Amino acid sequence: MSDVFAALPTQNLLRRELKVISAIGAVALLSVAVWLDVAERWYMAVFWLLPAIAIWCWIGWRTWTSLDLNRAALQAPLYPALGWGNRVTLLRGWLIALAGGCLSIDLSAVPVSWLPAAAYSLAALLDRCDGFLARRSRQVSLLGGELDVQLDALGLVVAPILAIAQGRLHLSYLLLSAAFYLYRWAMQRRQALGLPLYLLPDNPLRRTLAGFQMGLVAVALWPWLDAEFTRVAGVAFMLPVLFGFAADWAVVCGQLSAANYQRLAVCSQGLFQPGLRLLTAIVVGLVLPGLAAAGISALSLAVAVVMLSVGFAGRLAALVLLLWLGGFGVAVFQPCAQLTLVFAGSWLLMLGSGRASLWGWGDAWVARYDGAR
Known part of the structure; x- marks a missing residue:
């Protein structure tokens, strides 16, 4: 019990910092809405702001409920601050919210046609920075790993929908967007039923493939390449990730042994x-x-x-x-x-x-x- 009370001041510091970051993000989104009001129409600003604020609130809520993970390991003490790694991760989330506001407006309207492409491209680039900053500042945390995965998945829902709306990705790409959430739900369901969950071997290719998906979607949002090409490339990029989810699930369920899992990589190579x-x-x-x-x-x-x-x-x-x-x-x-x-x-x-x-x-x-x- 004494350990719990000892951690309370640190939790309060983290909550206070998150409140400040959330408020700054909300004000910044409101500023973008004002710019849209001046540049275009007031109703466009409102339609843009509603999904953008909703996404930003969801990110804040997910972070708030996970603050207890702001530690190096489950038994380690809480860090007294979010750290630069997590702050950059939250910046990535804000950029996804910025792009997500365009879900409810006409992307052919000037001057917002470039907004989702620029916002998501910057978020994808920053994905290679947050972990690096966490390590350099010696504040790698469980919270950072969880937020990183959650925001990668969120971005690969928001940005593909925008690209599909512009005809630059095929509708089937949403299978990839749903795969992460379906995989998480299936694991929770299996655990709730008391079924065994087998240890998943470490595979750096998972992160590599996720990074390539973000790069593809960012490129598809810009009108640089032929739309027919990006639609086909989207399907090609998606298939190895779906195969990876299927193989991981087979291991988790015990249908594929770790040795055979490794043999798949050897056969591919x-x-x-x-x-x-x-x-x-x-x-x-x-x-x-x-x-x-x-x-x-x-x-x-x-x-x-x-x-x-x-x-x-x-x-x-x-x-x-x-x-x-x-x-x-x-x-x-x-x-x-x-x-x-x-x-x-x-x-x-x-x-x-x-x-x-x-x-x-x-x-x-x-x-x-x-x-x-």
């Missing part, structure tokens, strides 16, 4: 990813002479495919291939070839080029994922 490199080289090799004969500059495409074939900076080569497809490929490639290359390039970008690669440039940076806590 040894067979699937090198096979994708070979498939990409074959498809481009078949159409490249025709592209050159048509007077289309295909040098960058050829270089990217050669790099992919030998696994030289494979992720960078896959990114170049995708950007080429998004800029020129829609008008050049036949639909079947385009689909094959988009899916292969997307999976190589996310998973890496696999075994027998000359140089895995960027693989260590992607796997490290500075934002993880």
